[in-house]
Amino acid sequence: MREFFKSLHMSGDFWGGLAAMLVALPASIAFGVTIYSAIAPAHAALGALAGIVGATVIGLIASTLGGTDRLISAPCAPAAAVLSAFAIGLVADGVPQGNIILMLLMLGILAGLFQVLFGVVGIGRLIKYIPYPVVSGYLTGVGLIIIGSQIGKLVGTEAGTTWYHSLVSPWLWDWRAVAVGAATMLAMLLGPGITRRVPGTILGIAAGTATYFGLALQDESLFELAGNPLIIGPLGASSDGYLDSITGRWHEIGDVRLAQVAALLGSALTLAVLLSIDTLKTCVVLDQMTRSRHDPNRELVAQGIANVASSSVGGIPGAGTMGATLVNLSSGATTRASGLVEGISALIFALVLSNFIAWIPVSALAGILIAVGLRMIDREPLRFIQSPATVFDFAVVVTVVVVALTIGLIAASGVGVAMAIILFLREQIGGSVVRHKFYVNQMSSNWHRPESETRILEQKGDQAVIFELQGSLFFGTTQQLYGELEPELKTRNFVILDMKRIQSLDVTAAHMLRQVRDALTERQALLLLSNVRENLPNGRNLREFLEQTGVTENTDTVRLFPELDSAIEWVEDRLLGEVEQLQPAPETPLELAEMELFKNRKDDTLADLDARLERRTYPAGATIYSRGEPGDAIYLIRRGTVRIFAPLGAGRTRHIASFGRGDFFGGLAFLDGRPRGDDAVAATETEFFVLSQEQFSLLADEHKRLAVTLLTALARSLALRLRHADTEIAMLQEY
Incomplete structure (x- = not known):
């Protein structure tokens, strides 16, 4: 008191x-x-x-x-x-x-x-x-x-x-x-x-x-x-x-x-x-x-x-x-x-x-x-x-x-x-539920593919269209969305709908998705749904709701993917003519001469390079290098898959790239000598040729032409990747 x-x-x-x-x-x-x-x-x-x-x-x-x-x-x-x-x-x-x-x-x-x-x-x-x-x-x-x-x-x-x-x-x-x-x-x-x-x-x-x-x-x-x-x-x-x-x-x-x-x-x-x-x-x-x-x-x-x-x-x-x-x-x-x-x-x-x-x-x-x-x-x-x-x-x-x-x-x-x-309806209907619209030759997956495959995807990529959706899909916005989808349903073999930014979805919208699925099925085309979450902001389980409303009842015509990148990657594989295998054949490690980076090089020159390379093997899930470590080596993948993760802050990371057999990574830090800016993790058991800067310097003293050729090849591959990244950034800014 x-x-x-x-x-x-x-x-x-x-x-x-x-x-x-x-x-x-x-x-x-x-x-x-x-x-x-x-x-x-x-x-x-x-x-x-x-x-x-x-x-x-x-x-x-x-x-x-x-x-x-x-x-x-x-x-x-x-x-x-x-x-x-x-x-x-x-x-x-x-x-x-x-x-x-x-x-x-x-x-x-x-x-x-x-x-x-x-x-x-x-x-x-x-x-x-x-x-x-x-x-x-x-x-x-x-x-x-x-x-x-x-x-x-x-x-x-x-x-x-x-x-x-x-x-x-x-x-x-x-x-x-x-x-x-x-x-x-x-x-x-x-x-x-x-x-x-x-x-x-x-x-x-x-x-x-x-x-x-x-x-x-x-x-x-x-x-x-x-x-x-x-x-x-x-x-x-x-x-x-x-x-x-x-x-x-x-x-x-x-x-x-x-x-x-x-x-x-x-x-x-x-x-x-x-x-x-x-x-x-x-x-x-x-x-x-x-x-x-x-x-x-x-x-x-x-x-x-x-x-x-x-x-x-x-x-x-x-x-x-x-x-x-x-x-x-x-x-x-x-x-x-x-x-x-x-x-x-x-x-x-x-x-x-x-x-x-x-x-x-x-x-x-x-x-x-x-x-x-x-x-x-x-x-x-x-x-x-x-x-x-x-x-x-x-x-x-x-x-x-x-x-x-x-x-x-x-x-x-x-x-x-x-x-x-x-x-509320006026505001919802007034805005577009389509955030971005791309084709696969404009927005590729995080999988870094060889130059020959990239050219094929540039030609065939317009067979697949990507719609990044946003907001609420309900009776007020359903017709608007269908109006944007309808022209693509007649010409595309793959329609990808990314649901990452969807806040809610009602029965009317689910019925519209069934119509989209049926229209694609008549042409033997496929509907792909990515980021189908189990918990929407309104508390609804989207995956379960789509099953209950019959949208995903036929897995032959509708496929679900955990994220947009995996859906794009799957489409790219189809466009490249790769056959889906339930049990992929074991990969055999590549030798230097089999890698695209060193094709048409003399055997004796490659033998000298081979002598400077270190062979390493990492089990699945192992960290190859982490952000902040010295960038003193470049990694050539003999077999396996590597994923690159960029930091987002607060301990979070995001998958930004994948590299497979015959590719390389770590080139930027190798060239500029600065610390690593991301994390590299072995997605599967992976074997590498590792070339350190110290061994490269010794190689350059003995084989200046080989060193120049190697640097030129690295620079060209990096330039192609940056060019493609610039195109995707420009497309994002367009919208």
Whole structure:
């Protein structure tokens, strides 16, 4: 406990929490009055108490259980909009007032339970990915609903008068309410320009209350507390007042019909989503300002428990609020303790100032809420009209707002989800699922082949086409992909689809792959799939899924390869006319004269070279040399296969080349004398002729012509490899 108060003193959490309370408490009272006065004007005082309870309970529990420092949680505008709209609907249906209060409490509890569920199953990380146009439409719709619900209170018309009728009927106005509301809004508007030490809501209430008592000097009836429609009135927090009212409502739960409870679920889900968005949006802004990082799922669980507790004792639900949080931050708060201070101080101030709260004018609270609603209206989407690329996003915002105003927030939430799906589909369909398209004579395998074979592949390589795919293959992109594949299906003998960058694949895409396979089978051509992984980002086993959907059921027409290079290598072997053997014949070691590098050389010259060579044998898997070792030798392969691996960092490597019988490797380091830049590993048991730089120097002294011939042959082979590599790099840059 001592450390807690020390933290308050040292970090400014006390003053931050106190300042945040001055912002949150008046707004909470206003939200409560809005909700309960929708049932009947006589319930305004009960609504004020519900706002106070909400500010206290949510502030204490959310700050204790949540993990976000400086976040202030309290009743908020989305809760007021949903609950007041829900109450108005029940009143129109003729539901008894007592049952309406009970159902409001149940709605808050269900919304809190939904939030807990969101956090437990990890939806907290997904809610923040709702597209900005949808969130903007939600917030603007809520802001307009708040404004519409307060116009009648601002001008003092009778309960039940619609906002537009109140707005266009000045003869129905109570000019005393208009004067109080105007003074409140004017103070909130001009106050920040005069002083930033006092929150705008406090200035607004002070100005509105002062105006009210100024009018009361002219009209003594305004000094009457009971039955005065212009003020909140007695709070009734005694044992036979508020507490008995709430406990009495729970005793009436048996009177609530099952159909009514079922009807709560849709509204509760909508409210839970809106509260979650409000909280996480505030957390994201807070992270950006403090360079911190919140845990969205933990925060949703904490907010949900706080809302359940608040509604259980008669309070209204809430969320992490932007205004109070920013005031808390600017006042020096650094930890979650500031939220506890806000909750405790809200209760203390409400108890101490309960008599004053009863005299707060309803139109002053309406002015505060209208100011809050105006701030919630997002004007940023107006820029979307300026560009054809963002006109659809503007249409999404307008659609969500219109549905929220004409039908309701529940329908707006459904439209918002549908619009989010449309936005996703638009982005997915707008991009190409084909990352690269090559032919085998443009993109060869890592197997370094003799010059004669390379020339053959340059001529025949266009018989095989390679498609590197990316993104999601689903019903929205299937036709696009088939349109790019179709021309190649009529002329190519091999079609390679690389699935390395595929994020997901649905049944429609699998059906399209079957069509591709069948079209190739009719021409006795083959479909090759590479990088068919067992775990996609969405958790699906791609290999198993392709088997279940029948794509790979016939291994004679569809072949799977672990990586693209192995698929290209397999095609190259087919194009070169090599016959696939189940058990390859054992290789016999080559002699110097049999190697392409030394063809047409004199026997006596080769004999001198042979005398300088060292013969080595490495078992399969053995490291021949490693990165960083001196490059003092060149390796001539008599038999076997060698793979070269380049470093990628963090201990990772990548296979970049393969060399077989009759080829050589290690030439670059041998020529420039620098350390090895990669690793060489024997893929099979391998025999070598090894020529060290020391032996080459001795050979050069005795046979200068042979040394020059050897260097020329090495340089020519390396030049051919580099030329081919340059061509592949140019092709990659082309795309």
